[in-house]
Amino acid sequence: MLVHGEAGAGKTLLMAMAGLALRPGAGRIQLFGLDPWGVSRQGRARLRRRLGLVFQDLSLIDDMTVAENAALPMRIAGVRPEVLRRDVGELLTWMGLAGKAAARPGDLNHDECQRLAVARAVAGRPEIILADEPVGWMGPEAAARVLRLLLQLNRQGVTLVMASRNPDLVPAPQKLELVRGRPRPEARP
Amino acid sequence: MKLQLPQGFATFLILAALTALAGLCALGGATVLERTEVWRTRLAGEMTVAIRPAPAGTSDTEVIRAAEILAGTQGVAEVRVLDRSRVAGLLAPWTAGARGPDLAILPRLIAVDLDIRAPAQRQGLADALSAAGIRAIVDDHQGWRRTALDLRRQAAAPLLGGLAACLAGLAAAGSLSVGREAERRGQALRTRLRLGESPGDCVRSLFLSCVPELGLGTLVGGLIAAALGLASGLATPGANAATLAQPAIILGAATALCAVVAVAFALVTALRRTRDMEP
Numbered sequence: 001m002l003v004h005g006e007a008g009a010g011k012t013l014l015m016a017m018a019g020l021a022l023r024p025g026a027g028r029i030q031l032f033g034l035d036p037w038g039v040s041r042q043g044r045a046r047l048r049r050r051l052g053l054v055f056q057d058l059s060l061i062d063d064m065t066v067a068e069n070a071a072l073p074m075r076i077a078g079v080r081p082e083v084l085r086r087d088v089g090e091l092l093t094w095m096g097l098a099g100k101a102a103a104r105p106g107d108l109n110h111d112e113c114q115r116l117a118v119a120r121a122v123a124g125r126p127e128i129i130l131a132d133e134p135v136g137w138m139g140p141e142a143a144a145r146v147l148r149l150l151l152q153l154n155r156q157g158v159t160l161v162m163a164s165r166n167p168d169l170v171p172a173p174q175k176l177e178l179v180r181g182r183p184r185p186e187a188r189p
Numbered sequence: 190m191k192l193q194l195p196q197g198f199a200t201f202l203i204l205a206a207l208t209a210l211a212g213l214c215a216l217g218g219a220t221v222l223e224r225t226e227v228w229r230t231r232l233a234g235e236m237t238v239a240i241r242p243a244p245a246g247t248s249d250t251e252v253i254r255a256a257e258i259l260a261g262t263q264g265v266a267e268v269r270v271l272d273r274s275r276v277a278g279l280l281a282p283w284t285a286g287a288r289g290p291d292l293a294i295l296p297r298l299i300a301v302d303l304d305i306r307a308p309a310q311r312q313g314l315a316d317a318l319s320a321a322g323i324r325a326i327v328d329d330h331q332g333w334r335r336t337a338l339d340l341r342r343q344a345a346a347p348l349l350g351g352l353a354a355c356l357a358g359l360a361a362a363g364s365l366s367v368g369r370e371a372e373r374r375g376q377a378l379r380t381r382l383r384l385g386e387s388p389g390d391c392v393r394s395l396f397l398s399c400v401p402e403l404g405l406g407t408l409v410g411g412l413i414a415a416a417l418g419l420a421s422g423l424a425t426p427g428a429n430a431a432t433l434a435q436p437a438i439i440l441g442a443a444t445a446l447c448a449v450v451a452v453a454f455a456l457v458t459a460l461r462r463t464r465d466m467e468p
Contacts, residue, residue: 019383020383020468021383021468022468023468041387041388041464041467042387042389044467045382045385045386045387045388045390046385047385048382048383048384048385049384049385050385051385053383053384055383059376059379059380059383060380061376061377061380061381062377063374063377064377072381072384073384073385076381076384076385076386076390077385120384124384124385
């Protein structure tokens, strides 16, 4: 699914609420058949683990290396260290960041940071990936590679929700256009 | 030039200082209370008999006779007759340093050590002396014992207050330490929470990062208190192991209490701050 609209249309807000990073002031969110704000903190944390998030502000952790940032969702999920090392190594290679595994986010350029954010989102094998402008700052080659990875995961059964200003970013079966915080009536999914 | 302290150094410094103060409060308090108790116990185990001076002066024979009567009374362990110069020394504050013939007007004093298993009563000693026709006053040191008790009571409140203030300071320092760390790492914590880490798991990392500062601060503070305690004679320098054991236990307990207070408050702060960060 692709959520698109002009800047300020509410795409980031919608993605943040879908990713349980913000609590809606009104209305209701249902995730995996549950009301995430009606369950306990632990229950909400478990729900979040089933999501992969790419934030527009990237939210990389400066105190951690590239490999540690990418591995964070797997560590939270309790993946065994040897499996974690192997999977993160493969993922960083695919993202073209293998040579920077020991670097800190501060040492990367914006393109590399964005690729790291995508790597982190997919590392935990989530059931839903919520990606807010996942390739916004990338060069055409890196963007194509990242989109190919995301679509490949989608074909393997992962639900993919992307937000972008570009309505033709990917050939999405469902598109939702936001205008000033509301979906266009004819564009409702 | 602005002085830049290393990360966490201020916390370490505050904790060390407050732990040292808390340790010294505990050590000083224990020493004062112990010494007043020793004094009180010694006073309770003794009585002083004052033989009133006769108009022509008190003869040594009368004093010796009184001492013999007291020694023969049940509940008395030992009797010591204080010589005139000793009495003059004891009463000097009241006699304005009188010497020579003036000393004849002073009472003669007999120190009576009581049998601790079944001590004699004041009235019993007074009756025995009275029956022998000796005019004497038996002082069971009630006044001094009351003074010792008052001293204990008066000393206990400020010392406990000081200890409580130090512990409150330690609690605040522990909380501030975690609060500052949470501010510094707030974005990372928020990201972790968004990525599915539970607040409880986040607390672990946040809290553990502050534990070395808290632990090291309290340990160094305890050692400073021990060094100052030894130097100031609160614990006897060069004493044998048994004598040093009590202050060491007090200091160890005070330091452990400080560490527990700081760590407990830091943990509570970490829990609250992390939960506050969750949307």
